[in-house]
Every structure is written in C-alpha cells, then in structure tokens.
Amino acid sequence: MDIAKILKISAAGMKAQSARMRVVAENLANADAVPDTPGADPYRRKVVSFKSELDRETGLETVTVSRIGTDRSPFGRRYEPGHPAADADGYVKLPNVKGLIEVMDLRAAQRSYEANLNVIQVSRSMLQNTLEILRS
Amino acid sequence: MDIGQIPLFSMLAKRMAWLGRRQELLSQNIANVDTPDFRAKDLTDTRFKALLAAASKPTRMTVTDPDHLAATPAFHLASVAGKIDMQRLDPDRRPVPQGDGEADPVGNDVVLEDQLMKVGETAAEYELMTTLYRKHLNMIRIALGRGGG
Numbered sequence: 001m002d003i004a005k006i007l008k009i010s011a012a013g014m015k016a017q018s019a020r021m022r023v024v025a026e027n028l029a030n031a032d033a034v035p036d037t038p039g040a041d042p043y044r045r046k047v048v049s050f051k052s053e054l055d056r057e058t059g060l061e062t063v064t065v066s067r068i069g070t071d072r073s074p075f076g077r078r079y080e081p082g083h084p085a086a087d088a089d090g091y092v093k094l095p096n097v098k099g100l101i102e103v104m105d106l107r108a109a110q111r112s113y114e115a116n117l118n119v120i121q122v123s124r125s126m127l128q129n130t131l132e133i134l135r136s
Numbered sequence: 137m138d139i140g141q142i143p144l145f146s147m148l149a150k151r152m153a154w155l156g157r158r159q160e161l162l163s164q165n166i167a168n169v170d171t172p173d174f175r176a177k178d179l180t181d182t183r184f185k186a187l188l189a190a191a192s193k194p195t196r197m198t199v200t201d202p203d204h205l206a207a208t209p210a211f212h213l214a215s216v217a218g219k220i221d222m223q224r225l226d227p228d229r230r231p232v233p234q235g236d237g238e239a240d241p242v243g244n245d246v247v248l249e250d251q252l253m254k255v256g257e258t259a260a261e262y263e264l265m266t267t268l269y270r271k272h273l274n275m276i277r278i279a280l281g282r283g284g285g
Contacts, residue, residue, distance in 0.1 A: 002156035006163040013167030020170075050171040052164075060160075063167045112169050115248055119163045122259045126159065129266040130152070133273070 005060055006123045012062035013116040019065045020048045020109040024102050031097040035085045043095040045071035071096055139273075148269045154179065155262045161231050162255050165246050172242040176251070177231035 023046050033043035051066035073096045081090035139145045158179045168174040199205075239245040 002153070002160045006160050009160070009163045009167045013163075013169075016167070017170075050168070052168045052171045052174050061164050061168070063171055108170075111248070112166075115166050115169065115252060116163075118252065119159075119166050119255055122255050123159055123163070126156070126259050126262045129263050133266055133270050 003123050003127045005058055007120055008055075008058065009060055009062050010116040010120045010123075012064065014113055016050055016063045016065055017109045017113040017116065020050075021106060021113075023048045023068060024106045024109065027097045028099070028102050031095055031099060031102075033095055034083070034092055038085055038087050040085065042075055042093050043097065044075075045073075045095065045097045047071050139276075144272060145269065148265050148272075152262060152265050152269075155258050155265065159255065159258050159262075162251055162258065165251050166248065166255075168244075169246045169248055169251075170244070172244060174244050174246065175239075176234045176246045178234045178254070180232055 027045050030043040035042050047069050049066050049069065050063055052061050053064045054060070055062050075096050076094035077091045078094055079090055080086055080092045083092045086092050140149070161177050161179060165174075165176045234245070
C-alpha cells in the first residue's frame with residue numbers, strides 16, 4: 001500500500017531533521033566551550049549532511065544522515081590575558097560557532113520537519129477518505 | 137456482479153492508485169528537501185478527463201416512431217465506438233525528473249512550496265475520486281432497491 005510507505009518516508013525525513021536539530025543544539029550548548037590549557041583547540045562546530053538512501057525492502061528512497069562532519073573555518077580570538085588558556089600574546093581561542101547561523105539552521109530544520117509532518121497528515125486524510133467508502 | 141468490470145469503477149480505482157503513487161513520490165521529494173544532489177521526481181499525468189468522457193458514455197434513447205424526438209448523443213461521445221481499451225487506462229507509474237526550477241548550490245532542485253501544493257492537489261483529487269466512487273456505489277444500491285442516500 002502506497003500510503004503506508006509514505007508514512008515511512010516522512011518518518012525518515014523527520015528523523016533526519018531531528019538529528020540536524022540535535023547537532024544545532026550541541027553547537028549552541030558548546031558555543032562558549034573554550035580550552036583550559038594554552039595551545040589546545042576549543043569546540044569545533046559540527047555540520048550535518050544528508051543523503052538519500054534506497055530502502056531495499058520497500059524500494060523507497062528515504063533520507064538519512066550521511067555523516068556529521070566538522071566546520072573547518074578558523075576559530076575566533078578574544079584578548080583575555082588572565083585566562084588559563086591564554087597564549088603568549090594574551091589571546092584565548094573561541095569556538096567557531098555563530099549563534100545567528102545556528103538559529104537559522106534550526107529554523108530551516110523546523111520548517112522541513114513541519115513539511116514532513118504535513119505530508120503525513122494529508123496522507124492520513126486520504127486513507128481516511130478511502131475507508132469512508134466502506135461506511136456509506 | 138463484479139464491480140471491477142464496470143469501467144468507471146476500475147478507472148477510479150486506477151486513478152486512486154496513481155494518486156497514491158504520486159503522493160509517495162512527493163513525500164520522497166519532501167523528505168529529501170535538504171539532501172545534496174537530489175532531484176525532484178513526479179509522475180506524468182494520465183489523460184484522465186478524456187478517458188472519463190470515453191468511459192461514461194450515456195445510452196441513446198430508442199426511437200420507435202419517426203415523429204418521436206430523436207435523442208442525439210453528444211458530439212464528443214459519438215466517436216467513441218465499442219469497448220474501451222482498458223490497457224490505455226493503465227497510468228504510467230514510472231517517476232520522471234521534474235526539470236522545473238533551478239538547482240541550489242548543492243545540486244538539489246526540490247522547491248518545498250511547489251511540492252506542498254502538489255500534495256494538497258493530490259489529496260483533493262483523491263477525495264474527489266473516493267466521493268465519486270461512493271456516489272456511484274449508492275446509485276447501484278438504489279437500483280438494487282435498498283434505498284441509499
């Protein structure tokens with residue numbers, strides 16, 4: 001039954017988007033994770049990438065998280081000579097997490113999640129319409 | 137009596153299957169809205185209206201006297217002769233790339249608004265099909281003398 005498959009595809013989409021939201025939450029939670037020794041690296045921002053995957057059992061093209069990579073952009077710096085992790089010039093390395101970017105990513109993930117949810121709702125109402133034939 | 141033998145019913149069932157398949161493809165597109173290198177897919181439309189007109193041709197009134205009013209069939213139905221080729225009703229269920237809209241920098245050309253519009257469209261048409269099915273079933277019930285509403 002096609003409509004039952006739809007639920008599976010949309011559920012996979014929602015799962016992928018929630019993984020993305022989880023990574024955004026991780027990034028935001030670690031936005032201030034500075035190192036505690038000089039020369040050590042602070043938290044590096046994580047990035048999710050998706051890929052479409054063929055489900056061999058049903059022949060469906062679902063979506064899945066292919067890998068969680070790291071953002072290679074440079075770290076920020078802050079002048080704070082008293083900090084335990086400050087280097088010889090008095091600078092502390094900051095994580096390369098930017099709040100605005102993370103929040104935008106979170107919104108985008110939320111919209112995609114809602115779109116998948118919508119498909120489930122519409123498909124369920126289609127199924128309901130079919131069942132109504134029996135009742136008439 | 138096999139309801140599947142009535143052309144209209146089998147057509148409605150096939151159209152519903154087609155719509156279900158389309159909904160499946162659209163949900164794939166939406167699930168992959170953020171997947172790099174994913175191309176949106178859709179089904180080619182069946183010529184449903186023309187087929188519906190062909191399948192639901194009315195019967196002519198018999199004229200027993202030359203003075204009777206001659207009931208003329210509608211012109212577009214006059215050309216339909218004999219049985220309907222049921223093979224032609226089989227919709228194409230292979231997905232084709234949509235090819236509309238430009239791909240974004242990661243090579244994904246799914247437009248979410250477009251896809252959601254199509255989902256709504258498909259659901260509305262599905263409802264139309266189920267309603268038609270129900271109404272025709274009711275007509276049969278009335279013919280059987282069981283009332284119906």
